[in-house]
Amino acid sequence: MKIAVTGLNNTDNPGPGVPVIRSILAEKEFEGEIIGLHYDNLEPGIYMDGIKSRSYMIPYPSQGPEALLERLKYIHFREGLNVILPTLDSELYNFIYISNELEKLGIKTFLPTFDNLEKRSKDKLSEFCKSANIDTPKTFILNSQSQINEVLKTLKFPVVVKGIFYEAYICYSIDEIYSNFSKIVSKWGLPVLIQEYLVGDELNVAAVGDGEGNTLGAVAMRKLFITEKGKGWSGVTIKDDNLIEMTHKVIKALKWRSGLELEILKSRNDGKYYLLEINSRLPAWVYLTQASGQNLPYLLVKLALGESVKPYEDYEIGKMFVRCSIDLITDIKTYEKISINGEL
Amino acid sequence: MKITKNLALSESGFAFNGSTGDSFILNETATFILQKIKEGLSEKEILDLILKEYEVNSIQAEKDLHDFITQLKIFNLLEE
Numbered sequence: 001m002k003i004a005v006t007g008l009n010n011t012d013n014p015g016p017g018v019p020v021i022r023s024i025l026a027e028k029e030f031e032g033e034i035i036g037l038h039y040d041n042l043e044p045g046i047y048m049d050g051i052k053s054r055s056y057m058i059p060y061p062s063q064g065p066e067a068l069l070e071r072l073k074y075i076h077f078r079e080g081l082n083v084i085l086p087t088l089d090s091e092l093y094n095f096i097y098i099s100n101e102l103e104k105l106g107i108k109t110f111l112p113t114f115d116n117l118e119k120r121s122k123d124k125l126s127e128f129c130k131s132a133n134i135d136t137p138k139t140f141i142l143n144s145q146s147q148i149n150e151v152l153k154t155l156k157f158p159v160v161v162k163g164i165f166y167e168a169y170i171c172y173s174i175d176e177i178y179s180n181f182s183k184i185v186s187k188w189g190l191p192v193l194i195q196e197y198l199v200g201d202e203l204n205v206a207a208v209g210d211g212e213g214n215t216l217g218a219v220a221m222r223k224l225f226i227t228e229k230g231k232g233w234s235g236v237t238i239k240d241d242n243l244i245e246m247t248h249k250v251i252k253a254l255k256w257r258s259g260l261e262l263e264i265l266k267s268r269n270d271g272k273y274y275l276l277e278i279n280s281r282l283p284a285w286v287y288l289t290q291a292s293g294q295n296l297p298y299l300l301v302k303l304a305l306g307e308s309v310k311p312y313e314d315y316e317i318g319k320m321f322v323r324c325s326i327d328l329i330t331d332i333k334t335y336e337k338i339s340i341n342g343e344l
Numbered sequence: 345m346k347i348t349k350n351l352a353l354s355e356s357g358f359a360f361n362g363s364t365g366d367s368f369i370l371n372e373t374a375t376f377i378l379q380k381i382k383e384g385l386s387e388k389e390i391l392d393l394i395l396k397e398y399e400v401n402s403i404q405a406e407k408d409l410h411d412f413i414t415q416l417k418i419f420n421l422l423e424e
Binding site: 201203221222224235236238239240317318 | 350352360362363364365
């Protein structure tokens, strides 16, 4: 069996590709090969030993689904792929768009639906939480700076200013809001979100939904060390029924299909759990789920292949990950091959 | 008094709250007290054991034990 996986950018802002691959390779029953799909010639996963058999460059998401399909046809011709697991948010739309074509080629996927992606988007999250009776911080969606003063009639400082796709800044004054608003618009465009700032502990859940409203696996984790970019560099599995209940509620309400990550804040003021974000893919810390007894990436492989799966019911608490940064040594000849041929 | 659910306490004095991810390093006396709470002993019974085990006057021991139990509650390590 050949499984292609994207997101080999194992940098200080890591993609989930390498941990997804490590999870699949850790599964005793897995027999096959991993084919890497990369966007950049310097993605570390290309150069790591024991991760993939071969890796192929694919076009950036901005080049659209047709370019992606053409490239995947070539890779499929060379490799005979059975399954593709995309692992990045930004590429999901293209993969969903071409999923029927991939199916015709004999390549299986298990992706979220367009409806899933739409309802969990940052600007729709408040609406979704209201309908599903889930707490979320008060959020305002702004299409112009002129709306800032109106928002501040409701929210108290500090507030969080967030981009529609990425980036968030805690702002303590109106000047900071204006400055970060402009910074975000120049990078990610409109709308910009202004959100109530809640003090508490940020907790995460990685999970898989079957598309019918059932949760097939869910593991909760607390970050123990967070980098300047807000990425967890260390974390530990925890067992808090409130987190797992919220996950079941989200997956049921959305009929979520595929992997996802919930970012949840447990408020220090009222002890309530607030849903901050729904990420539409498994997280970069997903190898921890495998280590704690739930191999969520391999579950996606089985679902893609249409095999029957038994939902995971438990996992080990106190399993920790500590991320590390090491220098991989390669040769300029290797870099030359990947740069010239687009594959290695 | 009841130890919070999912609290793991090792003999070395390392305590891990599996519900929150918090961990604590306890000294010998704190480990002893937490172990006794885990065994289901009351505050009074633990105080008697401390007085037997350690050279300390009862007023000081009672005050320190009470302070420690208050701290355990602050850190959500005890269920009400």
